[in-house]
Amino acid sequence: MLRNAAAYLLAPTMLLSGCATAHNTEPTKAPAVESSVLLKSSRSWDGTPYVAYPSGTPELTVLKIRIPANTALNWHQHPMPNAAYVVSGELKVETREGGKSIMLKAGDVLPEMVDQQHRGVTAARAVELVVFYAGTPGLPLSQ
Numbered sequence: 001m002l003r004n005a006a007a008y009l010l011a012p013t014m015l016l017s018g019c020a021t022a023h024n025t026e027p028t029k030a031p032a033v034e035s036s037v038l039l040k041s042s043r044s045w046d047g048t049p050y051v052a053y054p055s056g057t058p059e060l061t062v063l064k065i066r067i068p069a070n071t072a073l074n075w076h077q078h079p080m081p082n083a084a085y086v087v088s089g090e091l092k093v094e095t096r097e098g099g100k101s102i103m104l105k106a107g108d109v110l111p112e113m114v115d116q117q118h119r120g121v122t123a124a125r126a127v128e129l130v131v132f133y134a135g136t137p138g139l140p141l142s143q
Contacts, residue, residue, distance in 0.1 A: 039083055039109040045093070046100050050114060054080050056136035063141070065129045067091070073119045076142040080135040082112045089127035091120045 043049050067073065067089075075096050086108045093110060094101040096117035104110055112118075112131075120127070133141050 038085065039111060041111040044111050044113040044116075045102050046095060046098075046113060046116075048113060048116065050081050053134060054136045054139055056139075059135050059137045059139075061133040061135065061141060063129075063131045063133070065131055067120060067122050067127045067129070069122055069124055069126045072121045075117045075119050077115055077117050078112055078133070078142050079115060079139055080133060080141075081114055082131055082133040082141075084110045084112060084129045084131045086110070087128040087130060089125045090123055091127045091129070092123075093118060093120050 064087075084104075086104045086106050088106050090106075091104045092101055093104065095113070096119070102110070135141065
């Protein structure tokens with residue numbers, strides 16, 4: 001009987017000491033926030049300087065675009081600065097005049113051309129892009 005009584009007396013002590021070690025009163029430090037610049041440019045990918053933003057109230061648009069495999073987009077141009085982040089796949093971007101081109105892969109960022117005809121061409125895999133446009137209300141993203 002004394003043996004069981006000792007167990008009853010020790011049980012709360014063991015429980016409390018277990019709680020003291022399980023509960024840390026020290027504040028935990030949050031993991032450090034990491035940041036890396038993906039793109040910082042005052043020029044499009046072909047070296048053409050950005051001249052100015054459209055005038056008026058700013059309107060930002062972010063699109064997620066999926067381009068099927070073996071696809072050539074129509075020739076187009078953008079009336080405002082924009083940047084594309086390649087999520088997956090590979091994309092060749094080419095100019096209509098001058099024959100310049102650049103090959104992009106997942107993780108690459110492209111500072112797009114403004115008011116210059118260009119297009120994207122995919123290969124055997126579909127491409128997924130996230131594109132950020134810095135325009136104004138009513139201004140088309142591409143023409």
